[in-house]
Amino acid sequence: MFLHGTSKINNHGHLEIGGCDTTQLIQQFGSPLYVMDEANIRKQMRRLKHACEQSSVPFRVAYASKAFNTVAMCRIVEEEGFLLDVVSGGELYTAMKADFPADRVYFHGNNKSIDELNEAISHGVCYIVVDNFIELTMLEDIAKQRGKIVPILFRITPGVEAHTHNFVQTGQEDSKFGFDLSSGQADQAVQYVLGSSHLVLKGFHSHIGSQIFDANAFAVAINRLVELIGRCHVNFGFFPTVLNIGGGFGIRYTSKDTPQPIETIVKGISEIIEKSFPDQCPEIWLEPGRWIIGESGTTLYTIGTMKEIPNIRKYIAVDGGLADNPRTALYDAKYEALLANRANEEAGELVSIAGKCCESGDMLIWDVHLPPVKSGDLLAVSCTGAYNYSMASNYNRLPRPAVVLVNEGEADVIVERETYQDITKKDKVPSRLLKQCANHI
Ligand SMILES: Cc1ncc(COP(=O)(O)O)c(C=O)c1O
Ligand SMILES: N[C@@H](CCCC[NH3+])C(=O)O
Numbered sequence: 001m002f003l004h005g006t007s008k009i010n011n012h013g014h015l016e017i018g019g020c021d022t023t024q025l026i027q028q029f030g031s032p033l034y035v036m037d038e039a040n041i042r043k044q045m046r047r048l049k050h051a052c053e054q055s056s057v058p059f060r061v062a063y064a065s066k067a068f069n070t071v072a073m074c075r076i077v078e079e080e081g082f083l084l085d086v087v088s089g090g091e092l093y094t095a096m097k098a099d100f101p102a103d104r105v106y107f108h109g110n111n112k113s114i115d116e117l118n119e120a121i122s123h124g125v126c127y128i129v130v131d132n133f134i135e136l137t138m139l140e141d142i143a144k145q146r147g148k149i150v151p152i153l154f155r156i157t158p159g160v161e162a163h164t165h166n167f168v169q170t171g172q173e174d175s176k177f178g179f180d181l182s183s184g185q186a187d188q189a190v191q192y193v194l195g196s197s198h199l200v201l202k203g204f205h206s207h208i209g210s211q212i213f214d215a216n217a218f219a220v221a222i223n224r225l226v227e228l229i230g231r232c233h234v235n236f237g238f239f240p241t242v243l244n245i246g247g248g249f250g251i252r253y254t255s256k257d258t259p260q261p262i263e264t265i266v267k268g269i270s271e272i273i274e275k276s277f278p279d280q281c282p283e284i285w286l287e288p289g290r291w292i293i294g295e296s297g298t299t300l301y302t303i304g305t306m307k308e309i310p311n312i313r314k315y316i317a318v319d320g321g322l323a324d325n326p327r328t329a330l331y332d333a334k335y336e337a338l339l340a341n342r343a344n345e346e347a348g349e350l351v352s353i354a355g356k357c358c359e360s361g362d363m364l365i366w367d368v369h370l371p372p373v374k375s376g377d378l379l380a381v382s383c384t385g386a387y388n389y390s391m392a393s394n395y396n397r398l399p400r401p402a403v404v405l406v407n408e409g410e411a412d413v414i415v416e417r418e419t420y421q422d423i424t425k426k427d428k429v430p431s432r433l434l435k436q437c438a439n440h441i
Pocket of ligand 1: 064067085209211246247248249288289
């Protein structure tokens, strides 16, 4: 397994993250456990900012909070001076709970509700990223009723098929997201909004997908947006303040992954932007999620049962699975792992890591080399910072694991482990069933 961030093997042969021995973390906080490496989260943010500062392009950086959003994470993002992309009332609420300045938050989503739009306006987010015509008129009505002038961006679908898993492509023409370019919807929307008394168009947004290694896809998308901007300037005299080109930068889950360094990607983007806007340049916003947080997360599990089918496969089951990490089942995602309590031992055996859910597809890793494993060993799966906790569920009524933030030998719980009581907390029993339910909650 790669050792990301501050991860290392200590003198006891244990995996250590943020100066904390992972075997002690499990003793103290229980299993399974999400461990987040604060120093590495901040390092990634600073590295991205630094890469942007090397260019003459006026970059601004945002964090796509869908990747991992908790109150403590919002505090870190705030301290590092990033903008925050939220995509739901819940993500916005979390940011507000963290006292994140609303004027550094902007609101995405392809089906925002009236309540969500109202909440975004009430808090005073800097932009609402309008996704489609229905939302456009709905937002305009709300703004009129409330006597507000609302700054917006348009999400544009540039018609780019990024080379990544189909489920995480978002920039292709046949997509639920954004105003389509090729059919003229985007131009139509601009023309419409420029006549609005309550909505002010500030710019454009496009996000072509996630876990993208091919920087060329970004170039194609940017060029299409530049063409749109050129047309809007000529046809409507409109020039954007902001051009948000999204996130999607790939990370290294396994040794087979070969993403370009962020510096190369930012440099490539800068060159296109400089060429495209020689005189006047909009602010260029980047909004990665995975690249910021993915490699900073490790999930610790305890190994339970095992099943060996001769000449076929050896299954090793852990005390979590698709409920805490649905990405293998959803996207055929690949992960690496090691035994956190015997990290120095030779990984000679090819095994498969299964979860404990009642699904054959509940697998975390199909093929991984580990030392001979015993029940009670601890397994560390790396690179689980993005879209693991944020996509976790209570399938099979499994309580979600705790999330611990580690840094320089300190470990703080930033999300408590759920209990069985948490799981049944919202259950109600109709009175006609009460008699049969003596032990009801
Ligand atoms: C609009 C938007 N912005 C940003 C992101 C973050 O993507 P990633 O985590 O791949 O950087 C996503 C998710 O794909 C997204 O849909
Ligand atoms: N959830 C996806 C990323 C895309 C989500 C944002 N549009 C993943 O885990 O890879």
